[in-house]
Structure formats: structure tokens, C-alpha cells
Amino acid sequence: MVPENLAAFSRQVLAAAGADEPTAEAATRAMMHGSLHGVDSHGIRLLDHYATVLESGRVNPAPEVTLKRTARATTLLDADDGHGALAGYRAMEEAATLAQDCGLAAVGIVNSSHFGPAGAYALAAAEADMIGLVTCNADSFVRLHEGAERFHGTNPIACAVPVAGQKPWLLDMASSAVPFNRVQLYKSLGQDLPPDVASDERGEDTANPEAVAMLAPLGGAFGFKGAGLAGLAEILSAVVTGMRLSFELLPMGGPDLSTPRKLGAFALAMCPDAFVSRDDFQAGMEHYLEALRASPARASGQVMAPGDREWAEAEQRRRNGIPIDPTTLENFERLAERYRLSVP
Amino acid sequence: MVPENLAAFSRQVLAAAGADEPTAEAATRAMMHGSLHGVDSHGIRLLDHYATVLESGRVNPAPEVTLKRTARATTLLDADDGHGALAGYRAMEEAATLAQDCGLAAVGIVNSSHFGPAGAYALAAAEADMIGLVTCNADSFVRLHEGAERFHGTNPIACAVPVAGQKPWLLDMASSAVPFNRVQLYKSLGQDLPPDVASDERGEDTANPEAVAMLAPLGGAFGFKGAGLAGLAEILSAVVTGMRLSFELLPMGGPDLSTPRKLGAFALAMCPDAFVSRDDFQAGMEHYLEALRASPARASGQVMAPGDREWAEAEQRRRNGIPIDPTTLENFERLAERYRLSVP
Numbered sequence: 001m002v003p004e005n006l007a008a009f010s011r012q013v014l015a016a017a018g019a020d021e022p023t024a025e026a027a028t029r030a031m032m033h034g035s036l037h038g039v040d041s042h043g044i045r046l047l048d049h050y051a052t053v054l055e056s057g058r059v060n061p062a063p064e065v066t067l068k069r070t071a072r073a074t075t076l077l078d079a080d081d082g083h084g085a086l087a088g089y090r091a092m093e094e095a096a097t098l099a100q101d102c103g104l105a106a107v108g109i110v111n112s113s114h115f116g117p118a119g120a121y122a123l124a125a126a127e128a129d130m131i132g133l134v135t136c137n138a139d140s141f142v143r144l145h146e147g148a149e150r151f152h153g154t155n156p157i158a159c160a161v162p163v164a165g166q167k168p169w170l171l172d173m174a175s176s177a178v179p180f181n182r183v184q185l186y187k188s189l190g191q192d193l194p195p196d197v198a199s200d201e202r203g204e205d206t207a208n209p210e211a212v213a214m215l216a217p218l219g220g221a222f223g224f225k226g227a228g229l230a231g232l233a234e235i236l237s238a239v240v241t242g243m244r245l246s247f248e249l250l251p252m253g254g255p256d257l258s259t260p261r262k263l264g265a266f267a268l269a270m271c272p273d274a275f276v277s278r279d280d281f282q283a284g285m286e287h288y289l290e291a292l293r294a295s296p297a298r299a300s301g302q303v304m305a306p307g308d309r310e311w312a313e314a315e316q317r318r319r320n321g322i323p324i325d326p327t328t329l330e331n332f333e334r335l336a337e338r339y340r341l342s343v344p
Numbered sequence: 345m346v347p348e349n350l351a352a353f354s355r356q357v358l359a360a361a362g363a364d365e366p367t368a369e370a371a372t373r374a375m376m377h378g379s380l381h382g383v384d385s386h387g388i389r390l391l392d393h394y395a396t397v398l399e400s401g402r403v404n405p406a407p408e409v410t411l412k413r414t415a416r417a418t419t420l421l422d423a424d425d426g427h428g429a430l431a432g433y434r435a436m437e438e439a440a441t442l443a444q445d446c447g448l449a450a451v452g453i454v455n456s457s458h459f460g461p462a463g464a465y466a467l468a469a470a471e472a473d474m475i476g477l478v479t480c481n482a483d484s485f486v487r488l489h490e491g492a493e494r495f496h497g498t499n500p501i502a503c504a505v506p507v508a509g510q511k512p513w514l515l516d517m518a519s520s521a522v523p524f525n526r527v528q529l530y531k532s533l534g535q536d537l538p539p540d541v542a543s544d545e546r547g548e549d550t551a552n553p554e555a556v557a558m559l560a561p562l563g564g565a566f567g568f569k570g571a572g573l574a575g576l577a578e579i580l581s582a583v584v585t586g587m588r589l590s591f592e593l594l595p596m597g598g599p600d601l602s603t604p605r606k607l608g609a610f611a612l613a614m615c616p617d618a619f620v621s622r623d624d625f626q627a628g629m630e631h632y633l634e635a636l637r638a639s640p641a642r643a644s645g646q647v648m649a650p651g652d653r654e655w656a657e658a659e660q661r662r663r664n665g666i667p668i669d670p671t672t673l674e675n676f677e678r679l680a681e682r683y684r685l686s687v688p
Contacts, residue, residue, distance in 0.1 A: 070447060070618055070619060071445070071446055071447030071448075071615065071618060072416050072417065072445065072446040072447060073416065073417040073446040073447045073448055073449070074446070074447030074448060074614075074615070074618040074619065076619045101415070101416060102415055102416040102417040102418070102446060103414060103415030103416060103417045103418030103449075103450070104415075104417050104418060104448065104449070104450050104612075105417070105447075105448070106447065106448050106614065106618065108618065108619035110619070131579075131584075143642075144636065144639055144647050145647070145648075146641050146642055146645030146646055146647055147639050147640065147641060147642065147645070147647045148639075148640045148641055148642040148645075149639055149640050151635075151636065151639050159572075159576050161579055169575070169579070171569075171572035171573075171575070171576060173568075173569040173572060173573075177563070177564070177566065178565075178566065194564060194565045195539055195540075195564070196539075196564070197564075197565075197566075199642075202642055202643065203640075203641070203642030203645070204642055204643070218562065218563055218566070218569055218570075219521070219562055219563070220521070220538060220539070220540070220541070220564055221522075221538045221541075222517075222521065222522065222541075222562070224517075224648075224650065225515075225517040225562055226562075227650075228503075228515035228517060228650045229515075229517075231513070231515070231636075231649075231650060232503050232515060234632065235475075235505055235513070235629070235632070238628075238632075239625065239628040239629055239632055240475075240614075240616060240618065240619050240620065240625060240628075241619050241620065242619070242620040242624050242625075242628060245631070245632055245635065247635065268448075270418075270450065270584075271415065271418070272584060274414055274415060274418040274450065274452065274584065275414060275418065275420045275452035275454070275584050275585050275586070276584065276585065276586040280586050281583065281584060281586075284582075284583040284584075284586060285579070285583055287589070288578065288579070288582075288583055288589055291495075291589065291591065292488065292495065292575075295488055295491050295492075295493055295495050296491065296492045296493050296547075297490050297491060297492055297547070298487075298490055298491065298492040298543075298546055298547030298548055299546065299548070301490030301491070301492075301547070302490055303488050303489070303490055303491050304489075304568075305575075306568065306571075306572045306575060
């Protein structure tokens with residue numbers, strides 16, 4: 001589908017589901033980030049879910065988002081149980097503004113909902129010429145190192161760094177060893193999983209996608225690293241904000257779709273010229289990326305900077321349109337009928 | 345060896361090699377952090393190397409460390425080519441002081457040398473009741489994702505979070521898939537490496553420790569994550585500070601031991617009660633750790649919080665003494681002879 005038409009449909013659906021204009025805009029922007037850059041799990045696929053939870057009471061369709069400065073370089077954002085994308089963009093905007101004055105700044109988010117693609121908010125920082133770092137927690141789905149139950153969510157860490165005259169450096173990674181989507185893909189293809197990425201009900205690693213009951217933390221034999229990164233995300237987004245831990249969250253998919261989920265999140269912005277001149281920073285970043293992209297690849301491999309794959313995908317999708325999977329297309333048809341709209 | 349005697353010997357050796365008192369104290373404190381907590385690669389083993397580079401001109405034995413506030417919440421620390429541990433502790437001390445006022449703060453380190461155990465400085469933040477995050481770069485030794493040359497260093501990321509009435513939560517991780525020490529250990533034992541942790545000269549993964557020419561980034565098939573984390577460390581410690589990139593650093597081991605290495609590093613501190621009350625933060629952290637430690641382990645596994653293994657090791661070593669490997673013991677004897685000291 002043509003990106004602009006898809007975005008317009010998204011705004012119409014969300015508005016029809018009760019969302020105020022800032023909510024419809026932010027949620028659409030975040031989903032389009034996912035759908036354009038190939039992060040389809042956090043793309044327009046979520047539109048149906050978002051429309052449902054806006055109508056069912058879980059997500060406040062017209063929240064009064066408030067900001068409270070807690071120290072010179074820290075602000076608390078209360079999302080008023082509104083959409084996570086609205087909170088994410090507002091938090092990063094505020095962090096970037098504060099960081100202009102303070103060198104760096106952080107915003108803690110409370111009373112939020114499903115965050116969507118963390119990279120979208122980190123990218124927003126880089127677009128404002130700031131280094132951005134964002135993290136959140138999510139429904140328990142990843143075991144601890146040597147653990148045997150779902151404990152942390154896939155707790156992502158996303159960072160973006162502005163690059164003069166180029167697309168930003170952009171890292172958006174889950175702290176799990178593999179995305180659950182990938183497990184589902186292997187299942188539908190009837191293929192074995194790579195080693196040490198997912199586990200069965202006893203926490204033992206399995207290559208059989210049918211047996212997967214939880215994901216492994218990033219790092220294989222050194223899974224304490226992935227579990228530690230998930231913990232860092234959990235502490236920054238849920239502990240320092242007093243919000244729900246991953247294993248306490250109401251499941252994203254229901255059955256309770258009317259109680260707010262009380263999700264936390266965390267956004268940090270830092271001036272790239274906090275320590276050296278803007279020119280020196282820009283020259284340094286250019287020099288680093290030039291060396292990185294020129295670094296030799298192994299046979300049949302390709303060396304890329306974080307984000308390069310995503311920019312290439314976005315260019316291709318802008319040209320050829322955004323692919324919509326059959327389930328999402330069915331949902332679009334249902335939504336169009338419910339709200340008397342046309343599928344783009 | 346008895347920790348106190350070892351620390352006293354270290355101070356004597358460093359002083360004899362020309363170090364001023366703050367340098368000898370900081371370097372000893374950092375090495376003892378490594379040797380107590382089982383991080384022997386960054387422990388007292390380094391004493392001989394540090395004495396050498398203090399004498400040979402690479403490291404300034406009596407540096408004039410200067411601090412320059414660059415914004416409300418950011419300060420630049422110029423280490424004057426002094427010891428990396430002096431810079432690391434001073435930077436974190438300054439970040440913690442600034443964060444008391446600002447909620448969070450960062451210090452960029454320039455003109456420094458070998459950093460030692462990153463966890464030592466993160467821990468210093470937690471001991472000052474702050475959340476600490478520290479990163480640095482190092483000699484190129486890790487390939488990029490699908491890369492075929494040493495590009496980043498093992499670029500560590502270390503974080504610590506204070507826990508009331510308990511030891512802090514402490515994560516100190518290299519962004520490589522495996523430490524090089526571990527490769528050496530497998531080599532000396534004649535054993536195969538775990539899958540996807542190290543590569544031969546063409547960047548192809550190998551289980552043969554004899555063939556290892558570089559380490560893989562953390563993440564196996566998802567090595568873009570480890571390479572991205574290494575890149576984040578590289579950007580925060582070397583790009584925003586204008587210091588040398590990993591592949592531009594003079595090798596730690598020489599032959600040039602007289603030219604300063606111009607290493608950068610980065611320290612961040614955040615008030616744990618930046619967003620909620622101190623009581624709520626403490627209760628939240630306690631609740632999180634209690635749940636984590638009670639989470640079931642898989643067969644023959646053990647679930648631990650980041651740092652738990654290190655605290656247990658430190659207790660055991662305080663009781664039974666710190667093991668010293670034969671090479672380090674030989675170096676001690678040589679140092680004792682050179683400086684007319686007694687090996688403890």
C-alpha cells in the first residue's frame with residue numbers, strides 16, 4: 001500500500017475509535033515508523049489492536065498528558081493512561097528541549113500503555129539533533145539466564161545518533177536472543193531455530209519452534225548479558241518510575257481490555273556537542289561511519305552501520321509500497337466496515 | 345594472598361614507579377575491584393603493566409586532572425594522560441555530585457589511558473547512592489556483524505543500581521560474545537569453543553581456539569546487537585569526546601610504551617529518586633530483586649541477579665585469599681627486586 005494512504009486510513013480509524021488528534025497522529029507516526037523500516041511487528045499490524053483498546057477503556061483516547069520537572073535535568077511525564085506513542089514522542093521532545101539547556105536530560109514516563117517501536121522515539125531525538133536513548137518493559141516472555149520461566153519482557157533498548165547530511169545511526173534491539181516473530185516464521189516454514197535462542201517449558205534450549213515456551217536472553221552461553229540488559233531496561237522504565245514490572249503487566253492481548261496497564265518507559269537525550277565542538281563531533285561521526293562501512297565483510301556477508309538496513313528498506317517501501325499481511329488486511333476490512341471507511 | 349597485603353604491595357610498586365598518591369590509590373582500588381570480584385583479567389595481573397607504562401612515559405605518573413563544566417549537567421574531565429582509574433573514579437564522583445543537583449549528569453573523559461574494570465566506577469556510583477553507567481572503548485579485537493576484521497574493542501558497558509541494605513545490582517559486560525581470556529582458557533584445556541563466539545582470519549566462526557583471530561560481537565546470528573552496543577560505547581567514549589577510535593589506538597602491549605594513548609571514556613550518574621520517592625524506589629528495587637532471585641532455574645542452573653556471583657566470589661576471596669597466577673607471581677618477584685620491596 002502507498003504509505004500516505006495507509007497513514008491516512010490509520011488516522012481515520014483511530015479518530016473513529018475515539019482518539020483525539022494528537023493520539024491519532026502519534027500512534028500513526030509510530031506505526032508508520034515500523035511499517036516503513038521493516039519492523040512489521042510494531043507496524044500498522046497494530047492498528048486493529050489500538051482501535052480495540054481505545055474503545056474498550058484500556059487506553060484513554062483523549063488523555064491530559066502532564067509534565068512535572070523533578071530536577072534541573074529530569075522530568076516526569078504522566079501519560080494519563082493514554083497511548084504509548086503519544087507519551088514516547090512527548091517524552092523525547094521534552095528530553096531534547098531540556099538537554100539543550102542541561103547538556104543531557106531524562107524523562108520518566110508513568111501511566112502509559114503499549115510503547116510500540118522504541119526506535120521511533122530515539123529517532124525523533126536524532127531528528128532534533130540530539131543523541132537519544134529509549135527503553136521500556138513489556139509482557140513477560142524471556143527467561144532469565146539459566147532461568148525456567150518467563151520473567152522479563154523483550155525489553156528493548158533503542159539509541160539514535162545524528163549524522164550530518166546522512167541518516168542517523170540507529171540501534172533498536174530487543175534484549176532477547178531472537179524476536180518471537182522469528183520463532184513464528186521458523187514454525188510456519190517447518191525449520192529448526194538457530195542454537196540457544198529459545199527454550200521449552202523447563203527453560204531448556206530447543207531448536208524446535210513448536211516447543212518454544214519462552215525466549216532466551218541475548219548472549220547464548222553468556223546470557224547473563226542479555227538478562228542484565230533486560231534488567232537495566234526494567235529498572236529504568238518500571239522501577240525508577242514506580243510502574244508495573246513485566247511479570248505484573250496485564251497481557252497485551254487481553255482478556256481484560258478495559259483496565260489501564262500502567263506501563264512505564266524512559267527517554268534520555270544528550271547534546272552531541274556536550275564535550276567537543278559540533279564540527280568535531282560531526283567530523284568524528286563521519287570518520288567512524290566511513291571506516292565502519294569500509295570494513296571488510298566475510299564471505300557472503302555484508303557490513304552495515306546500525307540503521308542502514310532500515311533506511312534501505314524504507315526507500316524500497318516508499319517506492320514499491322508497504323506489504324500488508326493477510327490477517328492485517330482482513331482486520332482493515334472489518335475496521336473499514338465498522339467505521340464506514342474505505343480500505344486504501 | 346591476603347587482599348590488604350596485596351593492595352599495600354600494589355601501592356608501593358606504583359609509588360616506586362613514580363605514581364603520585366592519588367594515582368597509586370585509584371589504580372590499586374580498581375585492580376583490587378577486579379581481583380576481589382573474580383574479574384582477574386582486570387585485576388592485580390595489570391600491576392606489572394601499569395608500573396612499566398608509568399616509567400616509560402605513556403602514562404603521566406603525576407597528572408593534573410582538570411574538570412570543565414560544559415553545561416548544567418555535563419562536565420569534561422581532562423585526565424592529562426594520567427592513569428585511567430584515576431580518571432574513572434574522579435569522573436564518576438563528579439557525575440554523582442552534579443546529578444544530586446540536576447537529577448542526572450554525565451562526564452566525558454579525554455586524554456586518559458587503560459580504563460581497567462568498568463564495573464569499578466559504576467559501583468562507585470551505587471556506593472554514592474546513584475545509578476551509574478560507564479563505558480569505554482579499547483584496542484580493536486572484535487569483528488563487526490558479518491565483518492572480517494578486528495574493528496571495535498571489547499567495549500564494555502557497566503551499570504550499577506543501589507539497593508537499600510544489600511549489595512548493589514551490578515552489570516559489567518563486554519559487548520563481545522566471549523572474553524578473550526575464555527578463548528585462552530579453552531586453548532590451554534584443548535577444548536572446543538561454544539558456537540558463534542569467535543572467528544578465524546576470514547571472519548568465519550570457528551570452534552577451534554587455536555584458529556581464533558578475532559572475537560564475535562554478542563548475539564550470534566543476531567550479532568548486529570552486540571556490534572551496535574559496541575558502537576554505542578565507541579560513540580559515547582571516543583566520538584563525543586574526540587578521542588581515538590578502537591582501531592586507531594596504539595596497542596596496549598606496545599611496542600610503543602612512551603606515547604600517550606589518548607583514550608576517551610564516559611560516565612553517567614542518575615538519582616534513583618529522580619521520578620519517585622526514595623522509599624518507593626527502594627521498595628520497588630527490593631520487590632524486583634526478590635522476584636528475580638525466586639524465579640525458578642532450569643535443571644543444574646542457577647538464577648542470580650547481576651553482581652550476585654561477584655559478591656559471593658569477593659566474600660570467598662576475602663576469606664581464603666586472592667589466587668595469583670604463576671606469570672603474575674613471577675612479575676611480582678621481578679617488581680619486588682627492582683624496587684627493593686617484599687612480595688606479600
